[in-house]
Amino acid sequence: MSEEFLRIFAREKLATLKSRGLLRALRETERHATGITRRNHRELISFSCNDYLGLSHHPDIVKASLQATRQYGVGAGGSRLISGNNPLYAHLEASLARIKGTEDAVVFGSGYLANVGVIPVLAGNEDLILMDDLCHACLFAGATLARSRVISFSHKNTSELTRLLKKYRKSYRHCLVLTDGVFSMDGDRAPISKLFELCEHHNAWLMTDDAHGLGVIENGHGSSIVNGHAIPVPLQMGTLSKAVGAYGGYLCTSKDVADLIRNRARSFQYTTGLPPGNIAAAIKALEIIEMDHQLVNTPLIHAQRFAKAVGLPEPESPIVPILLGDSEPALLAAQYLEQQGFLVVAIRPPTVPDGTARLRCTFSASHTENDVDRFSSAIKKILNSNE
Ligand SMILES: *Cc1c(COP(=O)(O)O)cnc(C)c1O
Numbered sequence: 149m150s151e152e153f154l155r156i157f158a159r160e161k162l163a164t165l166k167s168r169g170l171l172r173a174l175r176e177t178e179r180h181a182t183g184i185t186r187r188n189h190r191e192l193i194s195f196s197c198n199d200y201l202g203l204s205h206h207p208d209i210v211k212a213s214l215q216a217t218r219q220y221g222v223g224a225g226g227s228r229l230i231s232g233n234n235p236l237y238a239h240l241e242a243s244l245a246r247i248k249g250t251e252d253a254v255v256f257g258s259g260y261l262a263n264v265g266v267i268p269v270l271a272g273n274e275d276l277i278l279m280d281d282l283c284h285a286c287l288f289a290g291a292t293l294a295r296s297r298v299i300s301f302s303h304k305n306t307s308e309l310t311r312l313l314k315k316y317r318k319s320y321r322h323c324l325v326l327t328d329g330v331f332s333m334d335g336d337r338a339p340i341s342k343l344f345e346l347c348e349h350h351n352a353w354l355m356t357d358d359a360h361g362l363g364v365i366e367n368g369h370g371s372s373i374v375n376g377h378a379i380p381v382p383l384q385m386g387t388l389s390k391a392v393g394a395y396g397g398y399l400c401t402s403k404d405v406a407d408l409i410r411n412r413a414r415s416f417q418y419t420t421g422l423p424p425g426n427i428a429a430a431i432k433a434l435e436i437i438e439m440d441h442q443l444v445n446t447p448l449i450h451a452q453r454f455a456k457a458v459g460l461p462e463p464e465s466p467i468v469p470i471l472l473g474d475s476e477p478a479l480l481a482a483q484y485l486e487q488q489g490f491l492v493v494a495i496r497p498p499t500v501p502d503g504t505a506r507l508r509c510t511f512s513a514s515h516t517e518n519d520v521d522r523f524s525s526a527i528k529k530i531l532n533s534n535e
Pocket residue numbers: 258259260261284286328332357359360387388389395396397
């Protein structure tokens with residue numbers, strides 16, 4: 149009986165989603181070393197992938213991963229604090245700290261786990277969290293777990309943040325300000341210098357999520373570099389699963405904060421360490437990111453070429469959104485592009501605000517200029533037919 153109610157509950161929820169054009173389905177997708185993606189037995193060029201540098205298939209990285217797997221096995225065998233702290237972690241954390249210019253780094257199982265782990269260690273129920281309203285879902289999840297007073301400010305609005313700091317800061321013990329460095333659905337960059345200055349002035353801690361910055365902007369160093377200057381953002385988290393091409397998350401910070409996080413973050417303590425092959429892959433990928441500036445700069449150059457061709461403003465990152473309003477036109481556009489041989493997934497609410505369904509196009513060093521130009525022509529057809 150109760151099993152039947154459960155089934156009805158699920159069906160009704162799904163029917164609501166379907167009626168609002170929000171039903172999602174998993175589609176099998178094979179990504180190949182050639183840069184080609186296969187779906188439904190068709191070969192597509194993907195503009196929907198976060199593997200910005202094509203490193204997930206880089207032969208040296210695959211080799212490093214296989215070698216570590218042979219040496220240490222496929223799984224970690226325990227959490228890092230018990231028996232899963234493979235010697236490769238020290239190398240990986242040192243590389244991350246060097247690239248980000250911090251004293252130390254802590255590696256987590258994923259970016260999501262990093263955010264839900266770090267935020268509750270630094271803020272609790274006597275504290276205030278102020279966050280950009282377009283922050284990634286896992287920053288909101290971390291803020292919720294912290295049980296702090298959480299107030300979001302409108303996207304990149306530093307005057308509004310100033311007002312909130314003036315009004316509320318004094319009533320709370322600690323204050324954490326959260327932002328994406330590069331916003332995942334819009335590709336624009338946070339006003340890091342101004343945010344840092346405000347945090348200094350009001351005794352607040354700035355935490356940036358650089359998932360889409362590391363490896364693709366500022367010669368790979370990410371969003372804390374502004375006009376060539378390193379802003380000493382005290383808490384810089386990110387992921388190893390985008391430009392780095394592997395899997396995992398990290399926080400780059402001071403030695404003391406890193407030690408506190410290793411002691412207190414629950415999503416660090418109560419979860420298994422990363423597979424050793426994955427740690428070795430990330431180390432090798434970061435080596436390539438540090439050395440090969442031409443590779444690292446290619447995704448943004450492609451994005452700029454595309455934006456110019458279709459008449460959009462110059463992008464600040466390799467993410468270029470094409471806003472189409474409702475979910476329906478976004479889905480139709482994605483279908484059309486698939487017929488033309490391109491994979492671009494329609495991003496719909498609640499991932500993005502209502503009325504801002506979009507094609508989120510991401511550019512990769514695996515694309516050729518010819519790929520970018522053919523893709524630009526297809527997008528122009530969509531934009532013209534919408535006018
Ligand atoms: C992808 C993403 C994450 C999550 O990282 P994972 O390693 O995939 O869990 C966090 N923040 C932002 C902004 C992201 O785009």
